[in-house]
Amino acid sequence: MEYRPLNEMKSFIEVGRDSHFPIQNLPYGVFRPAGGATPRVGVALGEFVVDLSVLDEAGLLPAASRGLFAEGSLNAFLGAGRPVWRATRAALVGLLRLDEPRLRDDEGLRQAAIVPASRVEMLLPAQVGDYTDFYSSREHATNVGTMLRGAANALQPNWLHLPVGYHGRASSLVVSGTDIRRPWGQVCPDESRPPRLAPSRWMDFELEVGFLVGPGNRLGEPIAVADAAEHIFGFVLVNDWSARDIQKWEYVPLGPFLSKSFATSISPWVVTLDALEPFRCPGPVQDPEPLPYLRTAGEWAFDVHLEVRLQTATMAAAERIVASNLKYLYWNVAQQLAHHTVSGCNLRPGDLLATGTISGPARDSRGCLLELTWRGEEPLTLASGERRAFLEDGDRVVMTGWAQGNGFRVGFGEVSGRLLAAAHRDDAE
Numbered sequence: 001m002e003y004r005p006l007n008e009m010k011s012f013i014e015v016g017r018d019s020h021f022p023i024q025n026l027p028y029g030v031f032r033p034a035g036g037a038t039p040r041v042g043v044a045l046g047e048f049v050v051d052l053s054v055l056d057e058a059g060l061l062p063a064a065s066r067g068l069f070a071e072g073s074l075n076a077f078l079g080a081g082r083p084v085w086r087a088t089r090a091a092l093v094g095l096l097r098l099d100e101p102r103l104r105d106d107e108g109l110r111q112a113a114i115v116p117a118s119r120v121e122m123l124l125p126a127q128v129g130d131y132t133d134f135y136s137s138r139e140h141a142t143n144v145g146t147m148l149r150g151a152a153n154a155l156q157p158n159w160l161h162l163p164v165g166y167h168g169r170a171s172s173l174v175v176s177g178t179d180i181r182r183p184w185g186q187v188c189p190d191e192s193r194p195p196r197l198a199p200s201r202w203m204d205f206e207l208e209v210g211f212l213v214g215p216g217n218r219l220g221e222p223i224a225v226a227d228a229a230e231h232i233f234g235f236v237l238v239n240d241w242s243a244r245d246i247q248k249w250e251y252v253p254l255g256p257f258l259s260k261s262f263a264t265s266i267s268p269w270v271v272t273l274d275a276l277e278p279f280r281c282p283g284p285v286q287d288p289e290p291l292p293y294l295r296t297a298g299e300w301a302f303d304v305h306l307e308v309r310l311q312t313a314t315m316a317a318a319e320r321i322v323a324s325n326l327k328y329l330y331w332n333v334a335q336q337l338a339h340h341t342v343s344g345c346n347l348r349p350g351d352l353l354a355t356g357t358i359s360g361p362a363r364d365s366r367g368c369l370l371e372l373t374w375r376g377e378e379p380l381t382l383a384s385g386e387r388r389a390f391l392e393d394g395d396r397v398v399m400t401g402w403a404q405g406n407g408f409r410v411g412f413g414e415v416s417g418r419l420l421a422a423a424h425r426d427d428a429e
């Protein structure tokens, strides 16, 4: 039987076996309470949000985290570093567990600190100064490379030696639930003719996971791969919306630009590295062996089941179209962090580093429509009978993921977004 971590701990807040947010998880987010009070930091627990600013005010959290939770972003807490993250997590577990009366039996404090998740508005968890997107799935890079250059030249010569990435756009990061407007851009479907300005017709999603950077590094001082865990706070789901027809025309020679910068959606709850520790597993064998600055010790893959669901305007519920896993990533997150900083580039608290599309070996584990439908040539047929080569107006894309423990899940909740019709323009030909 496959090994599954066993952890029988329970909270006095009842949490179902399929909930993403048992006491073993305690992901961090930023929320606005009902009634429009100022945003603050909380952790998710079952169907509730635990308001850390209230617990801090009551003196129940470590002194080192004092004042960090009455904030509209996690940045101050991210900058505080792993010893503070660990102490806070230990204090929260100590307050929320079933056999601990301090909060459980204080009716007034419980009412103030533990609020129904349905009554709060989730916001972006961090002020992301910089967003970097990698390209770390070998299956994804191979599939895309095969489409562009043929199977013999699918991977570029650098791909097995470094985690390829590009600088994304932080200003257009949006939280789950935000509608996405179909972008306009230059397209050139027939390169024997001039390009034109048009709404993208090849709209796609990309199934990714991203991590938020903790303290980060000073300019000119790289982070050693062995120190990566000190700088990786936690993970969110990322939908890196992509306009493939715009991308196809613009990406040579500097990579994606406007085809991806119009919007990137992330899930509101940040699942900590500490919560995912029990789910480390071996990653793919790396051959050739990476250069010394990219060699990691121990296991840096994580067994996190990932899904993409699609709901068209006519469907009553979303239908699963992708099942993948974070463990398929070829380049791991510690390597991404070390590579990003090897030049001396500085990372700051709240920076977001995303994995790139996570595809696996099976056909239904391909993490974007470009691969699933092979550039639109093999459309999906949905249970409703509708067909999809790329996304249509009104389509809603929902991504979810969880690590399966023995009797509990450490989950990410979801990141969702609906595609709206392009805005009207008078200046298109």
Ligand code: CA
Residues within 6 Å of the ligand: 133, 134, 206, 208, 240, 356, 357
């Ligand atoms: Ca991407």
